[in-house]
Structure formats: structure tokens, C-alpha cells
Amino acid sequence: MANIKINLLMNKAKYTSDLGENNCRIYTTGEVITEQKDFMRGHGTYVEDGLIKSSVVGVVRQINKLISVVPLKSKYVGEIGDVVIGRVTEIQKKRWKIDTNSRLDSVLLISSINLPGGELRRRNAEDEQSMRKLLQEEDLLSAEVQNVYVDGSLSLHTRSLKYGKLSQGILISVSPSLIKRRKNHFHNLPCGVSVIIGNNGYIWISPIVNVEIEGQGGFAQSLDAISKSDREAIVRIKNCVQALASCYVMIYDTSITFAYEESLKYEAKELLNHDTMYEIGFNTKLKLMQQE
Amino acid sequence: MAQELLSLQGLRIDGRRQNELRQIQCRLGVLERCDGSAYMLHGNTKVIASISGPKHPTKNSANKNRGGDEFIFNVRVKFATFSKNGERQKVVKNSKKLGEIEINLKNIFKSVILVEKYEKSQLDLNIEILQTDGSEICTVVNAATLALIDAGICMKEYICACTASLTNDGVALLDVSHLEEICGGPTLTIAALPRTGDHEQSVAYVELSQKFYLKDLNKIFDCALMGCEKIRGILDEAIRSNAFELVNSELTNN
């Protein structure tokens, strides 16, 4: 017999109103922030009649004389040095087009990857023909942002052995505003699961990879079988991350670990209930606040 | 079936006063997989709007014909088959009415979205009308505004839309329902950016059906614009409460 739960749209619970005060001043579209005299306008604002007005709904961030409004939810806006996870959408002449949850597809130039075997040479015509052997359409990869073009699109590179094609695991997509910029985005969690938190909101969960793929340039795919306990751990982490995302908790290694601990009293599949998600999110937030 | 639009006591067919809006409820962020979404109830009219984008343009043949770095804005409006009272609504391909609504929506929002920031990208707006009871275009515009705000698209202002009608005695009625549309007089739909002070540069879209005297144009216009202001207040409140919910959690941690 199927277990069906029906949730009404209008009764969707507000998950976060129980905690804390809201000190932040929210600006809505078209609201005047200040006069234009001493300030420069940044993202999320526009100028009209000598006044700086907000063009999105969000919180004002002022850095010296630069005023910008950070929207609550938006597409990923890249910066140099960010770690991203992307999916190949197209193969063009001497480059791959990668979807990274941003306004325009990013670009991975053929000169920005490591050749298999770790050679260092100029890419020739033969390399162009064999691009498909390295990365095909719909492949997943992890990379770092090398450059941001004028129109806002990103140029990626995989010039390190930790970047490259991703083989077995689960990909989750959350809002990019939930990801903090930190020093390290590759984590091996104590439960036996490796997590890559992309700044663009894509999170990759996979079994811990042993470092014996060197010499391959990161483009080999290991298709070994994965044990059941590993799979359970991976799925549990995935459900925890989703619970955190739906409760608007920032996602980083500490929060994922706390959420994992909270979730151990449930079975992995019970974590899909809205109420369980709420509880886990709430408890994780409490723990994080206590830790500070 | 000539019913009195406005009875002697000043009540309309559904019991409202001349200047009252129907009940409006809205929720943002109802669809998790979309970049932005909103659900709006306006009396008995129910609409879901969802935004996908801004993203890399898909390779449709329609997109290929455009030149250069343009902002591509696609709109699709659909009436659910169960939306009309009584009969099942047939799905008509290439319906002129739907085509017109889509074109109008495109024009309305292109005048408000800061297009320079989204060059070369594509934005898809999908609207599903779940139940109709008059003022559909109005509700669609309001729901789309909420969805755009939820998706974080840069806009100049909110766009609110409202309808108004006129009785035979020249009294303006705010927010017409389906019944009033059929047995009543002209229906004026306005989509405007409600701005305080003078109303210069604020009307984005006007549509009128049936006829009435030119001298009454003022009245019906003012009524509809006032309705837009009221609706803006309601939308603003909904947006702020939604924003508080998010801000509490994420950005305070930054």
C-alpha cells in the first residue's frame, strides 16, 4: 500500500520564524536607498532622478562608498578563485561550454585542462579532435574560476589534480546564496563520505576517493562498485543537505556534520518528510548558534 | 438576466462596496525547482507563475532568428482545462486570445526589467491559470511580478494591475468579477507602476472592452489606479514577510 502525504500549498509552514530577531533592513524593488551624491552604485541598484534605488529585494551591503543590494535568491555570480561544479552542455572549437547555474554558460578552454598523462605541451589539432574522449556532453566536472569576462560569463580551469571529471555520486542543487566562501571546498567527512561544495550551489556527494588516480590528469572515471554502507551514508548526507537548504541554513562542512548527527535517530528515508526536515534544520541552527 | 450592478444600499452582486477589492492572498517561492515562483489568489481567480532563468539561451529555432545580444523573454500562458466554471475548456493551439495576452505580458515586463543586465540571456515565464473568475489578466500580471521578485530579477518597480468598471449611472466599480463583466458595462484593465506624486510615466498597459462615454474616462481611470495602489500595498507586505523569513536564516550568518 502506498504511503501518500498531501501538503496544501497555502499551509506550507514557515520554517524559520521561530528563531531570533530580524535586525536587517530589507529594501524592496523601487525603494530609495539614498541620494546619489557621495556614493557609487553597485549590483542590485539603479539610479533615477539623482537617487539610488534598489532594483531587487534584499539587504543593503555598504563597503566604503559602494552601495549594493544583495538579493535573497539569485543565480550564481562568479568570482575568480571560486570552486564550481558544472555539467558539459556543448563542445565547441577548442573549448567546452559548461552549465554552472549562472546567467550564461561558462567556458572551459582546452588550454586550461591537464592533458592525460600529465604532459606539458601546446595543444594541437589532434587534441581538438579528441576532446570528446576527455569530456563529453552531460559529463560532470569540478573546476575553479580562472577569469570573468566582460559580459559576466566565467572561464574555468582544472589545473590541479583535485579538479576534473566526477564519476560516481549524487549531485544536489541549492541556491548559491546558501554557500559561504571558504578556504576549502573539498571535505572528507568522518562518516566516510566526500563532499565538494561548489560556490555555484551545486554540491557533489561521493564515496571517499583514494588518491591513486594521479598520472591521469583527473579525467579517468572509476566505475568500481560501491558498498551498501557507503551508499547509505551518501544518501543520508544528501537528505541532510536538502533539509538544511529548505530551512535556509548556510551549508558548509560544520553544518553538514551537525545535521548528520541530528539525523542519525531517523532512517534515511524518513528524512524526506517535511516535519523531519524542519526539526533537523532547527536543531542544526541551535547547535550552530551555541557554537558561536 | 439584467442584475443590478449596484443596489440601492450600495452593495454589488457579491456584497462588496463600490471601492472594495476582493480578497487577495499570495505566496512566494512555492515551487522549489524553479528559480522563482508565486501563487496568487484574487477572489476566486487562482494563478501560479513560475520563472526559469536568467539562463543560457536554448537552441530553439525561434531564438536563432534574433540578432545579436538581445535579452530573450519568453512567455507562456495556459488556462487549465478545469479553470472555467462548468464546461471543460478545450485546449486551442495558436489561440489569438492567448497570443495577445502573451505579447502584452512581454511588453509590460520589458518596460520594467532592467534589460541591460540580462543581455544574451533568456528568461522564461510560465503562467498557469487554475481558476478564472474575472480579472484574469490582472492576477496574471501581479503573480508574474511576485515571481520575478522571487527570482531576484532586477526591476525598476513593482507592476500592479487592476480592473475597474462603470455602472449605467456613472459610478466606478473597483475590481470586476466574472459576473459583473458579463452583465455589466465596460471593463478597464490597467497595469501601472504606482508612484506617489504625479503619475507621470507610470502606466504600462491599458485595455478596455465595450463602450462608454469619453467624459467618464477620468473616473474609471482614477478608480483603477487607486486599485493598483492598494494591490501594491498587499504585494509589498507579502514580499516583506517572505524576505524576513529568509533573512533571519541566511544573511545574518554572513
Next chain:
Amino acid sequence: MKETILSNNERVFVEKSIEEVLRIDKRQLTEFRNLGIFFGKKYGSVLVSLGDTRVFANVSCEVNIPKTTRPNEGTVFINVEMSNEKMSESCIVTTRILERTIRDSRCIDLESLCIIAEEKVWNLRVDVSILNNEGNVTDCACIAAVSALAHFKRPDCTTSGDGEFIIHKSSEKDLIPTVLHHYPICMTYALFKGKIPIADPTLLEERVTNAGLTLGINSYKEICSLHMTGVSLTSPFLIQKCSEMAAERAKHVVEFIKSTLEQDSIDREKSNVKGFKQSIILTNVTSNFCDEQSIDNNAEEISEVASNHDEIIVVSQEQKFKKIDENTISTTKWKDENEETSSSDSEIITLSQSNQEKSKVESMQIDSSDDEEKETIILN
């Protein structure tokens, strides 16, 4: 067929000149172009020209089942076609504006179109074809549709009970004209930057700013429809101002339609149906046309020069003729004729360069001032 791209120069020029209250074709900002309505031989067909925009409308009727919500009324179907694309945006917009202006304002008496209630009614179908688009197709199409409906006469029919009815030929019983309660006319104003309304935009003005306001008004100052097209933000005051201007003009247009209709019915009684040929402008030379030039020359001077040549060149004074190209002219030897008529004023002039050259002249049309003869000479 792809539209030619609008250059930045053209766009900037038009915008700047509008700001200085100047239009490219020297009209006032609120002036409409010349309107011409020409009825055809068949009832219900009309050709309307607004400046250079030409629209053709045709009304036909057939018997149909009425709508379930309105069992006593006939139906009207409006269809607008542009020559190139099937269902382009502008086509859809124009069709909807016409539907709203004509159908939703109830200008046609639909109850008179009923034959047997709930079973059979007349369905009037208006087909509008855009022949030439030089801007403001909506206005033209609306006037065409309304005139066509007013001109159309449907066959008479008698019901004999039991759901049977007979449609009579025009020879048996007179045709019945459609009853129009009022004549709704569309006026389009293009909006520049949301502030300046331009009446009756030409194609260039329309493309520079695709924002516009279309008002449907009848002669009783009733607004039948209101529609904003394009991307723009305007103020309500502007809309009211435009409606008042439009109401003024609507009266004149409706009178013009009515008078043309009357003229047409008078002509038909006299069996003097002119048809569409009135709409063709006859004073144009249709190929290789260039400007008129009037030449004032002294007869004696030229005949002096001429005497050195083989051909005789005869001068005529006060003549205007359309010369195709100064250099490529033509010749035939008019020697004999011209000698005889050399003294008269109205003479034909030919300039020649050399006898050997066989140059081509397409046509020359010469007006002779005295005789009022028009001679068209085609020379090879």
C-alpha cells in the same frame, strides 16, 4: 521576407526631429494622412488608403449554428492577413484590436442576423488583407472593416416553419443591408518616450518606437476600445488628451464614410459603378521617373544651333515635358512634320546628340499647353 534593419542614423534622426516638433513628412504632430475609401463592384468589398498604406476588406456571409450562450444573435468573425507571415505578432495584435473594437462594442445589430433562434443564424466574416504597409495598419484596417460591413448587403431569406428556410437570390428579393448602431473608428498614436504622441505614424516612425496607443472611438464620443502596444510607460493624462483629440477626428471620419457610402449608392442607381479603379493614381509615370523640369528657351537660339545638325530641332516655348535623362535621348526623324508646323507654338521638341547613337528612352509624356492633347510617345 526579412525586414531591412533600421539604421542608428535613421533612428536618431527621427527621435531628434520629433523632439523639435518636426515630422519627416512635414505633417503636424497631430495630423493624419489623407484617407481614401473606394468601394468595389461587389457589395462588401472596399479598398482603403491612408497615405500609402493600402488595406482591402471583404465581407461574406454564411449560415451557421449560433453560440450556446447567445442563441438569438448572429456571429461576426474577423480575420486579418498580412502577405508574408502567417501568425506574426502584429497580425495577432491587429486582429484582436479589431475584434474588440467591432465585435465587443456591439456596433452591429446581431439580433437582426438571426434566422431561426437557437438553430440558424448568419455568420458575417470580414477578411482584411494588408496590401501595403506604410505604417498605421490598424487604423486603416478598422476603417476598412467598418466600411465593408456598412456597405455589405446580405440575401433575404424566408422561413417556412419546420426549420426550413429559403435564401432568395438578389433578383428575387432585394438584398438587406447590415444595421450598424454606430461606427467605431480606430486612431493610433505612436508614443515617443512615453511623452509625445504622434498621430498616424508612418512605417519609419513605427519602427523607431514600437510603442503606441490605439483608441477606438465613435462619432458620439464613446470610447469603444483602448489598447497600448509596445514597451513604454506613459501617464494617464496623456491617454486622456489623446482620447479627446481622437474624438474630434472620429466625427469627421464617420461623416466621410457615410458620404462615400451615399455616393456609392447614388452611383449604383445610375449604373455608374466605378469600382476600384478610382484608387489608381493616373498621373504617375510608372517607370524610370525623374523630376519635372521646365525649360524656357528662345526658339531662335536653338534653331541656329540646330541648323548645324542633321536632325531638325524645333523649339517650343512654355512647355513642360518630362525628360528622362538628358544624355540618353532619342531620335526619330521628325523632319517633315516639323517643317510644316514649325511656326506653331505647340510643337514637339527632341534634342539629339548624334544620329548614330541609338539610345533608349522609355517614355516621354508631353503636355501641350494649348491643345490639351496628351501624347505619349515611346521612342526606341
